[in-house]
Amino acid sequence: MIIGKTSRGKRLATKGIEKSRKRKAPIEDPIEESGNEEQAYSKKLMEEEKTIIDIAPQSDSDGEGDSDKELQIALREGLLKTDKLNYIVPAKRPxxxxxxxxREKVAEFAKKLPWIETVDVTTKSTLTKEMIDNDFDREMQFYLQAEKAVQIAVPRLLSMGVKVIRPSDYYAEMAKSDGHMQKVRKRLLKIQEGKERQEAIRRMREEK
Structure with a gap:
């Protein structure tokens, strides 16, 4: 009986030791691991933000310094207005x-032709700035300028034996043929005769 009790006690003792070992063994918790990863990631983000904050003021100050230099140069060169409006004035093309x-280029490509080939006449214009806005005065100056050119060119052409006055029996060439013009003439005569006939009938009715 004593031996049985001792063996049973040993078994109980070994079971108790195993349970205590299981309790003491660290259990890996996936939630704890994920929490550690999040902490590490947030710590990394904070370090990056700190780095950006440390760098940003320096870059802003450099940009402001460059812009101030550009404004000073533009003001010195007269590219900025002095009427409290800081806008750049576009440089005017000279x-x-x-x-x-x-004149040299004109002389290069100018053709040395006789005057009869060009019939060009140059006259002085008396057009003033006040006449530019007045339609009547402006057109009158154009008319007088053309008249002066004719007064110079016509005598010169006559001296060269060139006829400038159209004969009274001269007929200019027409785009339409003579046969077509005869048809038009007959049509017009027929219309005229119809009008005269209607007029005569109207008079006869009025006399009655």
Missing amino acids: IINRTAEM
């Missing part, structure tokens, strides 16, 4: 009027 060079 007026190019190289008269001598233009």
